[in-house]
Amino acid sequence: MKILVVEDDKKVAKFIKRGLEEEKYQVDITFDGETGQQMILDGAYGLVILDMVLSKKDGLSVVRELRAKKNPIPVLILTAKDSVDDIVTGLEAGADDYLKKPFAFAELLARVKALQRRSFQERGALIRLSDLCIDPVLHKVWRGDLEIDLTGKEYEMLLFLVRHPNQTLTRNMIADAVWQSGFDKFTNIIDVYVNYLRKKIDKGKEKRLIHTIRGIGYMLKE
Secondary structure (H helix, E strand, O other): OEEEEEOOOHHHHHHHHHHHHHOOOEEEEEOEHHHHHHHHHHOOOOEEEEOOOOEOOOHHHHHHHHHHOOOOOOEEEEEOOOOHHHHHHHHHHOOOEEEEOOOOHHHHHHHHHHHHHHHHHOOOOOEEEOOEEEEOOOOEEEEOOEEEOOOHHHHHHHHHHHOOOOOOEEHHHHHHHHHOOOOOOOOOHHHHHHHHHHHHHOOOOOOOOEEEEOOOEEEEOO
8 A cells, every 4th residue: 555644844754755655555755735635645655654843834734625626535634733623623624533642653553554444445245224325436425415524533423333333332342443543532522523423324314323321322213
């Protein structure tokens, strides 16, 4: 897989590049958001590792503009900004994962492999539950005839729920599946994202698909 690292700290960028190349990845680096976004649009990258604070264009703007263009490239945000609000904002903008600085390279590598694994797994036929339909190749979702626009993390969470229908899924199970290791399970981000999904999937529908299992977690069922 070819990876783009967009990082304004040249030492950090070169450290990541060297480590990933030792793991047999192809890696390009750039140091500002404007150039990084153009390289993503022009190049055949399988993943981007993106700093939030960049010159010319910040990482958040890069992610938002990529998703507005329906570009599905997996985005791993790497940044020193680590408040819950920062994390929610980054994920809501369309990032797929979030790693705080300072970081251990072993964790970065594990997250890269997890994102790669997910992208490889998302191949196959349409997934259906009741009148909900998901295309795992195009990352598109419909409820009946209406196409639903989801952020990256909303999509990942819905895909996990629909692949485990009629099962009680705890918040920890959802966190492990969607955010992997290192996620702070004591925050309320899971509940926040479930509410986002409900507004898009269930609002105005006679049949609700997302159900709360009080004190435990959630279930997707007809």
